[in-house]
Amino acid sequence: MLAQGKRKKAVDVAIIGGGIVGTSVARELSKYQLNLILLEKEAEVGWGTTKANSGIVHAGFHEVPGTLKHKYCFAGNKMFPRLCEELDVSFRQNGILVAARNEEEMSIIQSYYENGKSQGINVQVLSRDEALALEPNLTPALTGALLASDGGSVMPFELAAALMENAVENGAQLMLESPVINAAVCDGFKYIETPTHVIRAAFVINAAGVYSDEIARLFGDDYFTIQPRKGEEYLFDLSYKNIVSRTIFPIPTKVSKGILVIPTSEGNLMIGPTSDDCGSKEDLDTSADGFKRILEGARSLVPCLDPTKIIAQFAGVRATSDRGDFIVEFSPNVPGLLHLAGMESPGLTAAPAIAAQVPGMLEEAGCELIPQVNFNPYRKDVIRFRQLPRKKQALLVEKKPAYGKVICRCETITEGEIVDAIRRGARTLDGIKFRVRAGAGRCQGGFCEPLIADILSRELGIPVTQVTKRGKGSELVHYKSKELLTKGGTSRETV
Numbered sequence: 001m002l003a004q005g006k007r008k009k010a011v012d013v014a015i016i017g018g019g020i021v022g023t024s025v026a027r028e029l030s031k032y033q034l035n036l037i038l039l040e041k042e043a044e045v046g047w048g049t050t051k052a053n054s055g056i057v058h059a060g061f062h063e064v065p066g067t068l069k070h071k072y073c074f075a076g077n078k079m080f081p082r083l084c085e086e087l088d089v090s091f092r093q094n095g096i097l098v099a100a101r102n103e104e105e106m107s108i109i110q111s112y113y114e115n116g117k118s119q120g121i122n123v124q125v126l127s128r129d130e131a132l133a134l135e136p137n138l139t140p141a142l143t144g145a146l147l148a149s150d151g152g153s154v155m156p157f158e159l160a161a162a163l164m165e166n167a168v169e170n171g172a173q174l175m176l177e178s179p180v181i182n183a184a185v186c187d188g189f190k191y192i193e194t195p196t197h198v199i200r201a202a203f204v205i206n207a208a209g210v211y212s213d214e215i216a217r218l219f220g221d222d223y224f225t226i227q228p229r230k231g232e233e234y235l236f237d238l239s240y241k242n243i244v245s246r247t248i249f250p251i252p253t254k255v256s257k258g259i260l261v262i263p264t265s266e267g268n269l270m271i272g273p274t275s276d277d278c279g280s281k282e283d284l285d286t287s288a289d290g291f292k293r294i295l296e297g298a299r300s301l302v303p304c305l306d307p308t309k310i311i312a313q314f315a316g317v318r319a320t321s322d323r324g325d326f327i328v329e330f331s332p333n334v335p336g337l338l339h340l341a342g343m344e345s346p347g348l349t350a351a352p353a354i355a356a357q358v359p360g361m362l363e364e365a366g367c368e369l370i371p372q373v374n375f376n377p378y379r380k381d382v383i384r385f386r387q388l389p390r391k392k393q394a395l396l397v398e399k400k401p402a403y404g405k406v407i408c409r410c411e412t413i414t415e416g417e418i419v420d421a422i423r424r425g426a427r428t429l430d431g432i433k434f435r436v437r438a439g440a441g442r443c444q445g446g447f448c449e450p451l452i453a454d455i456l457s458r459e460l461g462i463p464v465t466q467v468t469k470r471g472k473g474s475e476l477v478h479y480k481s482k483e484l485l486t487k488g489g490t491s492r493e494t495v
Helices: 020-029 068-087 103-119 128-134 156-169 209-218 288-301 347-364 390-399 415-424 429-436 449-460 481-486
Strands: 007-016 036-039 096-100 123-127 144-148 152-154 173-175 182-186 189-193 197-206 226-236 247-249 260-263 269-272 310-321 327-330 337-341 406-408
Touching: 007 020, 007 189, 020 036, 020 156, 020 337, 020 347, 036 156, 036 197, 068 152, 068 156, 068 327, 068 347, 096 103, 096 128, 103 123, 103 144, 123 128, 128 144, 152 156, 156 173, 156 429, 182 209, 197 209, 209 226, 209 310, 209 337, 226 288, 260 288, 269 288, 327 347, 337 347, 406 415, 406 449, 415 429, 415 449, 429 449
Parallel strands: 007 036, 007 197, 036 173, 096 247, 197 337
Antiparallel strands: 096 144, 123 144, 182 189, 189 197, 226 269, 226 310, 247 260, 260 269, 327 337
């Protein structure tokens, strides 16, 4: 039974989940004249699996022919250059290299080559000397390698935020901090309850990541399950780069593509992930064992890696379906409920291609789609001050002085960039960090975080005590010192 007395909304399509799949679908559907809404339980989009994604745009040769992963990965890869250009998102098509360390692994390399060639993927088998000429820091214990030059790297959170920003600009609605707590089906409509609203939708798209099976059950649909699988990753300081140019893969295991060495699209080097089944969908802890396995695995590919240059560690939980493949289908039990679930690797790469198929699926199910004549695929350009030539920096500062005030010294991020991020939708310290990298450097916000909190307070018109790191419950400031004195308390009473 849905609660009474809550605010009500009626929409054509409701999307549950603001990860890379949900935001891709929102942007795709904003091309049509639809009353469209996306519901996200966190304070910002892209904070589930997407936030901790490795950011690799896969080439497609890993995937088994006949699977949905195979179907959507290669198609999605081809969409990334244009998509990231339209949305002004950091993207590097730097290529992928799979290292083989014995003749048995070289036979697997050959199978990947044949699989890639059959799809039209640009792949090449390299000898040991050819691989080392491209990547001199690879292990000398190399037998050969596979090169896929169309592989790439993107910042997943930045892309999710940009997709949603563009969708909103084209008429989509976004409700943050709106977890789905109940659902029902009545007279052909789907009803979704959040803490503040009851939303009636003709069609619901379930893109809730690791919670997609639980969302399905709220609608009375219980035919698939999601196993949470945790991956830990470790990030190096920006100064520690040019160790490798391409993303370096080992030969995969049965459950993952292995421990990788990843040059991110922003220039940092990253190693990981692990791939461990876990009992909790909220298990984001890193571990000594995970670090040991990652460092050993990464050094088996690139022996010179220096762990003293690591500045951050994090973990994410991926959604692995019980069928071992993506789920892209309407519910057999609830008409109008479309499941986009089980989006483990290569889910990021596949997301644009999956989103491109959704309008046709909705239309076949009876949803009227009228193209929006004024759809604008382009997001307003993002100013990245540190990347501008000196003359352009000087002209920009003269016109907009906020760009002359550096807030994050590690990454050279200015007040102007932070204000722009807030005006585009950032509401938290982490939202700023993942959009413009303020706080992403070696000190991890140790110096700039208080300054950014003040800017958020000013721009959002809220007390600094309401500024959060990542939503309610993560406030950094509980009292001001003078307030404690006037209340007769002491600093020991600060919570």
